Amino acid sequence: MTIQPRGTDLLMRLMSSAAMRRDVLANNIASQNLPGYRRRDVQFEEALSEAMSKGKSSEELSEIEPEIVTDWFTETRADGNNVNAEEEASMLRENRIRFELYAMIMKSQHGLISQAINSDR
Secondary structure (H helix, E strand, O other), X not given: XXXXXXXXXXXXXXXXXXXXXXXXXXHHHHOOOOOOOXXXXXXXXXXXXXXXXXXXXXXXXXXXXXXXXXXXXXXXOOOOOOXXXXXXXXXHHHHHHXXXXXXXXXXXXXXXXXXXXXXXX
């Protein structure tokens, strides 16, 4: 029997999305001097938030997957590249904080379960 706190699946998916975003942002920074490169990002939290605000069921929410999207709207430099390394680095820091927050919540939930199990001994 598996004991999982409510929301563990969601937290794991949020952590996975943050890990994917880290890789995408790092790739953007690495490609900042590549002519014609368009920055990319991961969309997940926005889609999840929108679905939750519409009252979607847990099953429907579980079908939402992180998606890598290309930014076609940000203005480009003369070489056709639209990466701003400072902005990417800032987003990378913000993403790291989110990942750490998700990990802390997960650890806290598992700590509470362990505490409840061990309190009966």
